Amino acid sequence: QLAADTEPVRIDETQLAEAVQTLLRIYDADNGGFGGGTTKFPQPVYLDFLMTVAPGIDDPAARNAVDNAIRRTLDKMATGGINDHLAGGFHRYSVDPRWEVPHFEKMLYDNAQLATTYATRYMQTGDPLDARVVRNTLDYVLREMTDSRGGFYSAQDAEAQHREGLTFLWTPEEVRTVLGDDDGAFACRVYSLDKPANFRDPHHPEDPPSHVL
Structure with missing residues (x-):
């Protein structure tokens, strides 16, 4: 009606x-x-x-x-x-x-x-x-x-491979692998990856901490 x-x-x-x-x-x-x-x-x-x-x-x-x-x-x-x-x-x-x-x-x-x-x-x-x-x-x-x-x-789902935000998370090592040492170090400073990680999956506390850009 x-x-x-x-x-x-x-x-x-x-x-x-x-x-x-x-x-x-x-x-x-x-x-x-x-x-x-x-x-x-x-x-x-x-x-x-x-x-x-x-x-x-x-x-x-x-x-x-x-x-x-x-x-x-x-x-x-x-x-x-x-x-x-x-x-x-x-x-x-x-x-x-x-x-x-x-x-x-x-x-x-x-x-x-x-x-x-x-x-x-x-x-x-x-x-x-x-x-x-x-x-x-x-x-x-x-x-x-x-x-x-x-x-x-x-x-678009939040999970990939049963991990929260997996495709959106980075470690400093991953950034340097993709960009090289110099550019990687610069990107880490810009996106604060040189500071403590800001994300840990609450459903998988055994996973290492990582960064949201």
Whole structure:
């Protein structure tokens, strides 16, 4: 049974301002993103809303707070482990508030929404980081989540060979083997592989620790 038609509800300026203030109250000023807890989801709809209403905010302090929340959240996600820096695409969420270690599953709807969000921000600011994220994300979707007959796959599993995130994890030795000693050492510094490992599979504690880039 189809739902009955309903009249559109007009949202006034007061309601918009209240929604903005609600998001700013739950905004993580240190790490970007919204909400507390031990996990963090991208929530692109929040960012899309803020980017839509920001031009109409007259108060300079409020406008600056909104712009900072948008920029810091997008930058932190783009440079964090939730973004796959090699293959492109975003993982579903991070298991820490810093966007450092992801739950490794990749969802089609997340990447579609995030590509749109970063593209919108790029059109507003011209930031090349946003453009690069859009290209890398859509390249990933076309390469890994598109069927040869034109359809799309809904998700990419978090596991490989019954190991969580196996194809997304690195050791310093593996990086040096692929890139050579000099370039490998440089990559390890850039991606903090010269620091203690940030991932250990909770289901296989006997496996050695490794790094999410």
